[in-house]
Amino acid sequence: MILEHALLSIKPGESAAFEAAMAEARPLIAASPGFRSITVRKACEAPDLYLLMVEWDDIASHRDGFRASERYAQWQGLLHRFYDPMPMVGYFGDSL
Known part of the structure; x- marks a missing residue:
């Protein structure tokens, strides 16, 4: 899991x-194939900051599935206009 x-x-x-x-x-x-769950949390001390997991x-x-799909184009159309700056995406592996 990633x-x-x-x-x-x-x-x-x-x-x-x-x-x-x-x-x-x-x-x-x-x-999307391979999707397991999504969590979006609002920052406690910054009203315009969210954590996406x-x-x-x-x-x-x-990267190769969702981002290459028509669903991602729709996702972009709905959400990307709100970001300033565009977020950096990172990946993490298994928990310790």
Whole structure:
């Protein structure tokens, strides 16, 4: 199992719209082969910062599967306009 993570900095004042768009986008990623779960958490001390965590079977399920799919194009259309700056995505392996 691989854990994808990204810190999502949302443009000021756009958090409510981002949260609505994320609710709409969740089924797109959930339909992807190799997808296991998604968690989005809002920062306690920064109103426009979120932590995205997605569990995948492997990196290829995200990078070569979801990101190469039409669902990802829809995901981009729903969510990418909220980011400033664009998030960096990282992957983590098995827990210790």
